[in-house]
Amino acid sequence: MSAHPIADANPEAGQPPFSAYKLGAAYDEMFAADGSVRPQFAALAHRLTHLPPEELQRRQQACETSFLHQGITFTVYSDKQATERIIPTDLFPRIVTAKEWEKIEAGLTQRILALNLFLKDIYTDGRVLKDGIIPRSMIYGSKHYRREMRGLPVPHDAYVNVCGSDLIRCEDGKFAVLEDNLRVPSGVSYMLANRDVVRRAFPNLFRAQGVRPIDHYPRELLATLRALTPVREDVSIAILTPGVFNSAYFEHAFLARQMGVELVEGRDLLVNDNVVYARTTSGLKRIDVIYRRIDDDFIDPLIFREDSALGVSGLFNAYRAGNVVIANALGTGVADDKAVYAYVPRLIRYYLAEEPILENIETYLCREEKPLAHVLANLDKLVVKAVGESGGYGMLVGPHASKAEREAFAEKIKADPDNYIAQPTIQLSTAPTFVDGGVEPRHVDLRPFILHGEKTVIVPGALTRVALKRGSLVVNSSQGGGSKDTWVLSH
Amino acid sequence: MLSRVADSLYWMSRYLERAEHTARLLAVKLETTVEQTREEADSSWARVVAALSSQNEAPSDTDVPAIAQHLAIDRDSDNSLLSSLSFARDNARQVREQLSVEVWENLNRLYLRLRETGVLEQRNNALFFRETLQDLHALEGVTYSTLSHGEGWYFLELGHYIERAQLVCRLLDLHFGAAKQTEPKYLDWLVLLKFCSAFEPYCKAYTAAIRPDKIAEFLLFDPEFPHSVRFSIDRICDALAHVAPGAPPGRRASVERLAGRLKAMADFTQIEELMASGTIARFLADIAAQCEEIHAAVYSAYITYGAETVL
Helix, strand or coil: CCCEEEHHHHCCCCCCCCCCCCCCCCCCCCCCCCCEEEEHHHHHHHHHHHHHCCHHHHHHHHHHHHHHHHEEEEEEECCCEEEEEEEEEEEEEEEHHHHHHHHHHHHHHHHHHHHHHHHHHHHHHCCHHHHHCCCHHHCCCCCCCCCEEEEEEEECCCCCCCEEEEECCCCCCCCEEEEEEECCCCCCCHHHHHHHHHHHCCCCHHHHHHHCCCCCHHHHHHHHHHHHHHHHHHEEEEEECCCCCCCCCCHHHHHHHCCCHHHHHHEEEEECCCEEEEECEEEEEEEEEEEEECHHHHCCCCCCCCCCCCCCCCCCHHCCCCCCECCCCHHHHCCCCHHCCCHHHCCCHHHCCCCCEEECCEEEEECCCHHHHHHCCCCEEEEECCCCCCCCCCCCEEHHHHHHHHHHHHHHHHHHHHEEEEEECCCEEEEEECCEEEEEEEECEEEEEEEEEEEEEEECCCCCECCCCCCCCCCHHHCCCCEEEEEEECC | CCCHHHHHHHHHHHHHHHHHHHHHEEEEEEEEHCCHHHHHHHHHHHHHHHHHCHHCCCCCCCCCCHHHHHHCCCCCCCHHHHHHHHHHHHHHHHHHHHCHHHHHHHHHHHHHHHHCCCCCCCCCHHHHHHHHHHHHHHHHHHHHHCCCCCCHHHHHHHHHHHHHHHHHHHHHHHHHHHCCCCCCCCHHHHHHHHHHCHHHHHHHHHCCCCHHHHHHHHHHCCCCCCCCCCHHHHHHHHHHHHCCCCCHHHHHHHHHHHHHHHHHHHHHHHHHHHHHCCHHHHHHHHHHHHHHHHHHHHHHHHHHCCHHHHH
């Protein structure tokens, strides 16, 4: 990759704190290829070049302390004392223009509609399978397909009520979808917490920029959940969490607090006569809607994994009887595995008779003969992913892997080709990030959150995840990623 | 309110009271040691250790810095100040969504600061405990003024005062009752009052004439002083009147009967009877036992009840 300091092209932009800023092959969010500052970043750039580096560091420090004190942490179990670490927040905001957002919003709305229609189809008539749009074996053979869901109606035909899609910006500057997270996506609390600390660090900048607010997310989520039940008065809604040891526990507690709903664990609930109750000090209280943050597998030991201590015995029967709504519905994972992903553009055309607004990343399905040969011959150029995995696990980043690692992985692919897909190594775009008192480019992605039920709502904001290691393309927090506040501009 | 949440709030509050008690005893003890002879200091340290540790766990050391270190930040001891705070925080984490941001942040900050403390500095360790005490008082104030005084708050109150009543009984027992080892001297009585933040309030009520029977009367029966046993019992009764508002009357009665009995004991016993007949040891043990009974009754009525009994 050729890298040149922006100062080569634009001496003015090469001033501190940008003096070490080098542009590579990737699209840069702030600087155009000629080194000029993109207009949406102009005010920010001006402001930052006039802030002394110590001041920047002080604000960054204040932000980290604030996260630690608020307990916005995840837990690392390495030694006897479980250490709590914050997910590093970078104070340098990422900016999305109004025009870019308009397209993202339309594209994601289209996508969630198609995916919900697809889920309804495969759990009822299976038209898409009969028409040969997608191979039958891929659906019925998926470990996330839930036979138990067949023919079960869900409110508004909305299977996925909360979705967090991962977008990346390609070298040509276009946004593309990398992954749909349709099961229990997390990160929205970081979106809100990041906004909070950045607002405190740069209060003046906000007003001038026309940043669209995102604070209403919890209210929108509550409205979405409420509309899932015909019960109109005194709807009792609960968030079901695996408990305090889950890495996203902070988020579960945060959302419960912000929405004013009960945060429950499996042991708080019981099912009697197909009705779900929470055990309270005053007796049992009926629960109408459960926003679950537990995977399908663990939700009811009577139906799914019997060794689950997190779930509630009998919950699925109560669900089947229509006495409780579970959001997201069970079995949505079948539509977000990495093989089905490759078919989403076709699904959009099939169900909506529209062209996809947002592109997919080119994907080779190892289950098909020709692509498989291509993948095996080009392992050094591709990223290979296991179909059912997430969080950056079970993948091979070809260009960064050793020959031995590639050969070992090739064997795994040959042994179970259906389980793998491959994509070209994509240069995620880079965004300016504070590093040691200066600013350097780091790779980022974008995770907006989509709410879908009676209607579709996308709060104008997102979680921008950033790979803090220089050159790294892996943004997952479990693999050393951080995050940034994301500004969607109103004009 | 979820039973599990009530459970966590209750224990969070008990552990905080225990932490506060530990911090205060250590601060007071370290501030007053200088005025005592070696022997006096040893026996009064022995009392502090007995007040704060379970029997099989008490440090055998007589070295003051070592004892203070152990009682304050020994991770391996469940009774240390750090452990109490850590348990309080674990419980608070379980119910993060029930607490205000301010309560959580104050508690979390205090815990993180203590955890960072390795070895106590000898020169100003009394100051260290004073500061901790101050932070705990601040936390109490923040809790009072930022949480709704609803059911959850009353579970906090319940835990707070059940713990306090028992801790004060234990202190009194070490000075008057079955656990007394050596006869307390003038300074020990003074220290006892300070252990309960009671020196000046006592003087206001009885003048600075230090009389053991008056001290016992004040710490047991004063209706207005927040560290007296009777005050704690009043708060317990008040809390019980407000928790689990929708519980069936039979269930509530099982708890309130016990609380009423305890309150009658605190309201109508005279210090003269206890002192004259030497029954104070039994009286103290009785109060502690009744607090335990109330705890058990609250749990079986509101928290761990079998679902089949209510369906």
